[in-house]
Amino acid sequence: MLIPTLREMPSDAQVISHALMLRAGYVRQVSAGIYSYLPLANRTIEKFKTIMRQEFDKIGAVEMLAPALLTADLWRESGRYETYGEDLYKLKNRDKSDFILGPTHEETMTMLVRDAVKSYKQLPLNLYQIQPKYRDEKRPRNGLLRTREFIMKDGYSFHTNYEDLDVTYEDYRKAYEAIFTRAGLDFKGIIGDGGAMGGKDSQEFMAITPDRTDLDHWLVLDKSIASIEEIPAETLEEIKTELSSWLVSGEDTVAYSSESNYAANLEMATNEYKPSTKVVAQEEIARVETPNCKSIDDVAAFLQVEEGQTVKTLLFIADNEPVVALLVGNDQVNDVKLKNYLAADFLEPATESEAEQVFGAHFGSLGPVNLPENVRIIADRKVADVANAVVGANEDGFHLTGVNPERDFKAEYVDIREVKEGEISPDGQGVLKFARGIEIGHIFKLGTRYSDSMGATVLDENGRAVPMVMGSYGIGVSRILSAVIEQHARIFVNKTPKGDFRYAWGINFPKELAPFDVHLITVNVKDEEAQALTDRIEADLFAKGYDVLTDDRNERVGSKFSDSDLIGLPIRVTVGKKASEGIIEVKIKASGDTIEVNAENLIETLEILTKETN
Amino acid sequence: MLIPTLREMPSDAQVISHALMLRAGYVRQVSAGIYSYLPLANRTIEKFKTIMRQEFDKIGAVEMLAPALLTADLWRESGRYETYGEDLYKLKNRDKSDFILGPTHEETMTMLVRDAVKSYKQLPLNLYQIQPKYRDEKRPRNGLLRTREFIMKDGYSFHTNYEDLDVTYEDYRKAYEAIFTRAGLDFKGIIGDGGAMGGKDSQEFMAITPDRTDLDHWLVLDKSIASIEEIPAETLEEIKTELSSWLVSGEDTVAYSSESNYAANLEMATNEYKPSTKVVAQEEIARVETPNCKSIDDVAAFLQVEEGQTVKTLLFIADNEPVVALLVGNDQVNDVKLKNYLAADFLEPATESEAEQVFGAHFGSLGPVNLPENVRIIADRKVADVANAVVGANEDGFHLTGVNPERDFKAEYVDIREVKEGEISPDGQGVLKFARGIEIGHIFKLGTRYSDSMGATVLDENGRAVPMVMGSYGIGVSRILSAVIEQHARIFVNKTPKGDFRYAWGINFPKELAPFDVHLITVNVKDEEAQALTDRIEADLFAKGYDVLTDDRNERVGSKFSDSDLIGLPIRVTVGKKASEGIIEVKIKASGDTIEVNAENLIETLEILTKETN
Incomplete structure (x- = not known):
């Protein structure tokens, strides 16, 4: 095996998953944003592929494999060759023809199905592939989270009508939930930005990044330590500093309900709104001087009113037209909501001089x-x-006081504010919580975007040519490795026999994605009896279907254990001093529990223990 | 499923594997030399990958995955960026840095191991990957045999010394034999051209292309036809013409023994040579006029001697020096042998004027x-x-007669002739036969070619930095699909109830690589009873671990059967007219045998039948 673990955290990594993947010998960078998946990473990826294949089999999705090197002509047909932008790798072949490296495969799949399928009887079709994709990211970063070559599962479905697409889309939604659940990921299926028209046309799956302050999540205590309280304040402080020094992974903030399964990107999130029923006597408008009051807080303090009594007025330019946005007090406008409501292609805050033209006054x-x-x-x-x-x-x-909506100004009332943590979930169940998320999957109703531009039609029941209705379904396979390590990175805390507290980073892989099930360690490889026992255990485990990583290197036991902590397999079996008595040590990584068992009872013990931990 | 079968042989295919892959819906071309592997092809490739992984596990080879998009700097280190030639795809990223698409991965792997491994204790390492590779072929052709994007298994091993490399090389040799045997391929492990220094440093594995005239190989007769003799002469003539119209696949001619496992590329092949023990009285040299005698045949006829009594004299220019080559009679010189013997970088036949300078005479x-x-x-x-x-x-x-070697001229005697079919194998066992072969694998002792140029050293037992000794091991994975279809394409001959003979092309997939084990066909999908029986059979087969392709399309049974013949699964199960009695038809593709069985006995029957056919 090639598992080049590192003694120290690599200095160039900013997120913990990146650091641990390098340190535990899972990946190596070849050039910026381009990685080799070493044997451990490859095994995890293969295990994840197996999970995907099993779940996709259930929904009738069929695997195939398109090329990555695509003729530009294909992308000219869809129009994306010109519009995709600088992220598209372009090259010429020896005949000076234009090619690209595929970042996605809508065109390739549409061409294939267009040429192969003529009748509605041949639909639906549901094809997927697992393949390296290419995107020339301006700033690749954070390990496998933003790379230039990455492994993706991309699926495309083809239908005669939208009703049929809806069925497959729902199948995929469930399959994705099953896959990410089996992979041991903490994830939310959220309403994506693409879901502007009712939130049913697109769903993103976000792996939630653990809260950096949640020590219960991060710390795995050795059995010799009863609770976090036992850890000396100084050490705990060090750990907290260490934790907070790592950048929080995930490009997006997810707002989710503490109780229901409501979840949305912050840009799309809303909260429960019940119109006020309070009856208040309307005052007359009064013009009051508010010298040096620039902010809502200034005004509220100066006039001695609640911040909720004030209304903030903003000006935007939407597709070249001025648009006024009103919000209560310090509520923040959510640009995406406003833009979606206006169905604008382009929206940005007005400059002060633009504001002066509309209002005759300054910000x-x-x-x-x-x-x-x-x-x-x-x-x-x-x-x-x-x-x-x-x-x-x-x-x-x-400022004016005593201003009443409708009486004093006309407006369109819609939800354009950014929700805040603690507000009631829109379904009335629980309160909103925020978390950072890593996008691991996306399902999307493409409709006829590609079949229209590429002329992909079928004859329907009436012999009429209709464009095929398409869906697309992606999973970022290499990102899964980052996401799972981000969620399963831990700080293992030990107490030395002298009573000193030590801690070290490691991974706590969930069983289904762990590169191996068992880390089998011989303390002293020169002890023939121990070595023979190790060989026997390895053979037994193998026969029972366990994947075993055996560490029979001639190394200090300390470095074997620290490698084992880093690598993060669910179970560690140590053949040590009591090998001659047939006694071995079994450690359950997730709980930190260690027990001694007779080698003959190992399989049995593992069966009980793994049932408990999963 | 997407299995777009075609009614006719595609007109643009010249070799049978290419034609059948297109016609049976296994692949589709996206652009010249670049293919999509449709679901059937993908399944075959996945099955082959599984075989490889199992066999590589046994020899301690470990899978990983390097990127395909490689920084040119890596290839500059080895010097290959400049020397690889026009086949190398080159591109620039958004920062104008140079990249290539990897045709092989010696540099990437050497860099990885160089940076990760410091001590001999960490060796040997034996890494492999399965991955699309890129080669900008001038003239891509013959389906998957010569493509611009192709799937390759490439392995690299790293050692402290050559003895250790020898062990791994031998492991690989055996693993390759096991893999190709399991894949149902007729192959020869041959001494490759790289094996100039004794033939031990390189071995190629060639899939043998079947002889176009061997009707026993090509024809699968329906049970209603007793033997080939029964086929009308006219039909047989048509079949022979059809067979000979397909180009013979394979770039190389392989010479192999009819009895032993001796096999070599024609360029490397030799035959048994026993020096003559006949004692003949030496005559005096005589100068005779041989007017208008230009060829050996002319001279032999004119002088009335055996062709074997004449010696042909050729002149070559080897690295700018003239070199005379002598051969008996009409024996052909083998340039590669001559060049290897001379250890020349450059060898070509001299021009007539060069010959005149050396000999003072003309050809x-x-x-x-x-x-x-x-x-x-x-x-x-x-x-x-x-x-x-x-x-x-x-x-x-x-000409001169009575010339005797050694007495009349001095020469270096070595094997420089091209062997002929029917000559004795060099091991004395059997005679040489020739066949065309498709290169499917290559194992090669790289030595220190890359570790020298890239500074990949380890510290040996004495703490001395030594360059790692490397081996490389390739299998052309997508080519395997071509090779297996080339060998398992068949013409299925039927007799209609009226007594007419019909024939059609199809595939006869070996069990281990067939995309599915069983083709399950419902004749009439509107017959509910038959459909229910089909569902039950499908479930039963699935439960027993059979991969089943069920054809429940609402199509004519004739087109279902012809698709089934094309696709080529080992077993066809037909639920037809006797469905109501629970009787189904089982057809063994390889033998053409058809039997009726009770659905309840299907599994049992298959177990017996598949044992027989494999």
């Missing part, structure tokens, strides 16, 4: 009252509930 | 007698046995 004094009629006002739905609000007067240094 | 009258002393003469070993030979007189229009 800090903008308000919705008496705006030109052609200016569209989008108010967050909560604004409707603010009676006698404080708003900018559209006159620098002045 | 047709050259001879070895009285040549300048500095001209090296290499005689085929058979020349030593020709007493009183006829040779050119080095005077246009004249």
Whole structure:
């Protein structure tokens, strides 16, 4: 085996999964964003592939393999050759023809099915492949999380109509849940950005990055340590500093319910909203001077009102048109929601001079009252509930009080605010919690985007040519390795016989993705009796279907154990001093429990123990 | 499933494997030399991968996965970036750095091991991967035999010394034999060209292309036809024409023994040679006029001697020096043997004017007698046995008779002739036969070619840095699909109830590589009883570990059967008219035998039948 473990954490890694993959000898970088998967990583990936294949078999998805080197002509047909951007690797062959390295395979699959399928009777088709993909990332980083060559499972389904697509899409949703669950991942299926039209057309699967402050999650205590409280304050402080020094993985913030299975990207997340039923007497508008009040907090303090009594006025330029956005107090606008509501291609905050043109005033004094009629006002739905609000007067240094929606300005009321942690989940069950997530899967209703542009039609029941309706389904296979290590990295805490506390990083692989089931260690390889026992145990385990990694190197036992902690197999079996009595030590990685058993009872013991830990 | 079978042989295919892979729906071309492996091909490839992995596990080879997109810097280190030639795909990334698509991975693996391994204690290492490779072939052709993107298994071993390499090399040799045998391939392990220094440093594995005239091989007769003799002469003639119309696959001619396991590329092949013990009185040299005699045949006829009494004189330029080659009669010189013997980098036949400078005569009258002393003469070993030979007189229009080797000229005697079919195998066992072969594997002792240029050293037992000794081991995985179909393509001959003879192409997949074990066909999918029986059979077979392809399409039974013949699964189970009685038909593809069995006895029957056919 080639398992080049490192003594120290590599200095160039910023996230813990990257650091541990290098340190435990799972991967090596060949060039920026391009990795070799060493034998351990390869085994984990193969195990994950097996899980995927088993689950895809159940939903009638069929594996095939398209090439990675694709003629540019294919991508010209779909129009993506010109529009995909700089991430696309382009090259020429010896005849000076244009080629690309496939980042995805919609075109290739559409061509294949277009040429092979003529009738609705041959549909649905549900094809997938597992293959290296290429994306020339500007800034590859964080190990396998953002790479230029990565392994992806990409699937494409072809249908006569959308109803049929819906069935396959739902099959995939369930298959993905089954796959990620079996892989031991903590994940959320979330409404993705692509789900603008009702959230049913796209779903992302996010592996949740553990909270850096959750010591119960991170620490695995040796059996000699009863609880975290026993760890000296200084050591604990060191551990906390160490934990917080690692960057939190994951590009996206996920908002999820503490109780239900509601989850969404922060950009798409909403919360429960119940219109106010409170009846408040409407005051008259009054113009008040608010010198030097630039923020909502300034105004609220100066006028001695609750922040929730104020309404903030923002200006955006959406597709070249000014659009006013209103929010209560310090609520933050969520650009994506606003952009999706406006169905705008382009949205950005206005400059101060653009604001002056619309409002006749500068930032800090903008308000919705008496705006030109052609200016569209989008108010967050909560604004409707603010009676006698404080708003900018559209006159620098002045605000209006006693402003009432509908009476004093007209607006479109929609959800455009960013949710906050602790708010009620939109389904009314539990409160919203935030976490960072790593995107590991994405299912997407493509519709006829590619069949239209590439002329992929079938004859329907009436002999009429209709474009095939397509779905696409991706899983980032190499990312899975990062995600699983991110979630299963641990700090193992020991107490030395002298009572000193030591801690070290390692992995705690879930059984289904561990490169091997058992790490079998001979303490002294020169002890023939111990070596013979090791060989026998290895053969027994192998016969029972266990994958065994045997460490029979002529090395110090300390370095064998520390390699074993790093590598992170679920079970460690040590053939040590009591080998002559047939006694071996079994350690369950996840719990830190260690027991001595007679070698003859090992298989039996493992069967009981693995049942407990999984 | 996506199995787009074609009614006709595709017109653009020249070899039978290519034609059948397209027609039976195994592959589709995306662009010249670049293919998609459809579900059937993918299954065969996966089955072959499983065989490889099992056999490599046994010899301690460990799987990993390197990237395909490689920084040019790696190849600059070995020097191959400049020397590899136009077959190398080169590209630039967004930062304008040079990259290549890996055609092989010596550099990548050497870098990996160089950086990870420091001591002899960590060796040997034996790593392999299965991966798409890239070679920008000038003229891609013949389906998967010569492609620009192809799947390869490439392995690399690292050792402290050559003795250790020898052990691994021998392990691989045996593993390759086991793999190709299990895959049902007719192959020869041959001495490759790289084996110049004794033939031990390189071995090629060639899949033998069947003889186009061997009807016993090609025809599978339906049980209604007793023997080939029964086929009408006209039909048989048609079949022979059809067979001979397909190009013979394979780049190389293999010479092999009819009885022993001797086999070599034609360039390397030799035959048994026993020096003549006949004692013949030596005549005097005589100069005779041989007007208009240009060839050996002309001279032999004119002088009324056996062709074996003549010695042909050729001139070559080897690394800028003239070298004379002598052969008996019409024996052909084998350039590779001559070049290897001379250890020349460059060898080519001399021009007539070069010949005139050396011999003072023109082609047709050259001879070895009285040549300048500095001209090296290499005689085929058979020349030593020709007493009183006829040779050119080095005077246009004249020959010498009564010439005797050693007395009349000095030469180095070595084997430089091309062997002929029917000659005795060099081991004395059997006669040489020729066949065309497809290279499917190659094992090679690299030595320190890469470790020297890339500085990959380890510290040996004495703490001295020594370059690692390497071996490389390749299998052309996608080629295997071509090779197996080339060998297992068949013409299935039927007799209609009216007595007409029909024939059609199909595949007869060996069990271990067949995409599925059983083709299960319901004749009438609208017959509910038959459909229920089909479902039950499918479930039973699946439970017993059979891979089943069920054809439940609403199609004519004729087209189902012809698709089944094309696809070529080992067993066909038909649920037809007797479904209501629980009777089904089982057909063994390889033998053409068809039997009726009760559905309940199917598994049992298959167990007996598959034992017989394998």
